[in-house]
Amino acid sequence: MLNLRILEQQILLPGTKGLALTQPLQQQNIGEQRWNVLNADTSFPVAVLKHSALQHNLQWMKNFCETMHVVLAPHGKTTMSPQLFDLQLKNGAWGITLATVNQTLIAHRYGVKRILLANQLINRSDTQAVLALLKNDPEFDFFALTDSLEGVHRLELEVQRSGLERPLPLLVELGFPGGRTGCRSQTDALSIARAIKQSPYLTLAGIEGYEGLIVGKHREQDLIAVKSFINDLIALTQQADQEGLFGAKEILLSAGGSAYFDLVGRGFEQITQLSRPTTAILRSGCYVTHDHGFYKHLLDDMQARESAVEVDNLRPALEVWSMVQSRPEPDLAILTMGKRDASYDIDLPLPFQTHRPGSSSMPTKLPGGCKIEKMNDQHAYLRLPKDSDICQTLQVGDLVACGISHPCTTFDKWPLILVVDDRYQVESAINTFF
């Protein structure tokens, strides 16, 4: 569907992170090398995506959205990978959500034709870049958010200057006190919607909110706050429709990060008939790889409260493997992995299995209590449970697999990530653009 040929045909040079190349290699020939992570054929650290888990998650979310009568515009900022965007679109995604204009330009370069910029579009230069794209490609659908009259006036001016012959579609962003962007009241949001309606250069395409930041200490309170916020979004949409402010053929209603998309789906079911067709759009980005930490816990909770979540829940697809490079103290192993290689913003990497290259068995589970206790730029400190067997057995040259918590901040550390089968045989690679 997307134009991925240029990526398959590119020449990877020695020095490509994750690979141990001695000669240039065309990317499409990676599978032929018959590399296996467990045989230490790659460089370490190496980031891998498990093919089976990816496929499972794509199908899972497709089923989920069908059950909930919503469409998916997965947040592409998570992976920024054209190959994954392609898989998401092939699995029914309505479009791709992005966070910046440069992310938009990259996705469009590879053929994404419908983009929701889930962010304010303020800077003149960035705005001009995206308007140039819209002018040159009549098939390109692009939507942005706005939460201020200043923002509306800036956009109006730039669209006028650009000579674009179609109005720029905007979604008014509703927020909540203590939140991030977004109007703090229905009154403010409506005044912005009315200003858009007044402009020949802009059109009100929908209403948007982001509930994913509502993560406090008490899950029950979070859930109540999320439901209340979704109700506010619906009320705003209905009010704007009653005033006849929407200007496109359909009304877009969008929310849904990776934490509460079930509540968003259920909430959106409550919307009563509007004056024109309504499309409810979820924007979860993390589902595609899921994780071993932050999102695992959130999805376990979702499974407990929502019957539409399949028993076979999302699976963690992203792992970072590194090698023990030093065993300087009985309960300490230093790994070839650091802040440059794995997320450390929510949790440090989560070590879960080990393998000795050359052994024909599959990796063995690490005992409980093994923990990455610190990372430097290029090193991780793996603390072993004192006096445990693993203190005796773990050697220099052994591999350690870590799960991660929050995939976004691992993806941006890897321009190329290997796709592996369940035996860690390398099948192919995906590229990222950060």
Next chain:
Amino acid sequence: MLNLRILEQQILLPGTKGLALTQPLQQQNIGEQRWNVLNADTSFPVAVLKHSALQHNLQWMKNFCETMHVVLAPHGKTTMSPQLFDLQLKNGAWGITLATVNQTLIAHRYGVKRILLANQLINRSDTQAVLALLKNDPEFDFFALTDSLEGVHRLELEVQRSGLERPLPLLVELGFPGGRTGCRSQTDALSIARAIKQSPYLTLAGIEGYEGLIVGKHREQDLIAVKSFINDLIALTQQADQEGLFGAKEILLSAGGSAYFDLVGRGFEQITQLSRPTTAILRSGCYVTHDHGFYKHLLDDMQARESAVEVDNLRPALEVWSMVQSRPEPDLAILTMGKRDASYDIDLPLPFQTHRPGSSSMPTKLPGGCKIEKMNDQHAYLRLPKDSDICQTLQVGDLVACGISHPCTTFDKWPLILVVDDRYQVESAINTFF
């Protein structure tokens, strides 16, 4: 000195982070565009290097090393930028230090001919990649560390297999209890040095340690610990020399991160005459851009204790500029900058000035109390002092400049960084390879 032409001639595509391109642009033509950050001609966020501060820092460190009779192999993992490696080598650097084999392959690609891998070299595939480089380029000097007999035996085997016709030069790494890699005792270090001496495939080139991790709560205690560790390195070097274990023409003695390189320099002055010429090598990487936080404080302290530190100390060269995209609450501004754009591992970014594009004045200093209190992947929360003037004046579309703390974790977020003059006129760009 290095081969930078391929970088100057490369074509930058729309979507290149930091630039607001509508057309492809050859990198060497960036200066001709007459972009100015203060005029919002770039994309936001944008990372910039101040040319004058860079030049100052390069000269500063050159003077410092001359005063201390040491050479510099700056840690290239900080920037991973061939253009900055080139400037460092032109300013007298002995070689470049790196942390991984893939970093080594990249530096060699651009012409770096002497590399100190300040890390263990354990993995077979990575080792083979670097040995292939050594075989194919007789002018390439490469040194690695070792801290275990396992490591020595693995390297011996790989060098033998590779057919390399010169022994691989190694430095034995001394560590300290509670530290990272490195032998925990002189006894262990000497047994490794002896094993290297025994091997026809390896040669003992020197002794290495890394004191930069000694950052505790009490600076005075840290300084005592650093001095003691430097003395241990010297004692080990002298012992190994007395046993005739060194195998190369000169003895390398290396330590020195970016925190205490004065103490390392002063400590290395104490070494008594060895059997062959000795080169003392510092490896500071952060000096080249310095910072506004972690290293600023450390260098202020260094200036207070060491007369060789010039009155005109290192200057922060790296800044990240973003735009106010939303002013949802009176004391809150949301900036177009997040975890993808600026360091957050030691401190969050440090906002210090603001500018309204279109104004002809220079940026104005932000009042005290302005603080980035949180970052998401693509957003920063700038909290303003309650009821201050800035709450009234800061608008959507204004620019905010942030200093950073720990340059390494900002460099790895930017494949391209703009070089600007003191008026933020864009002169050129450097590339990074992570």
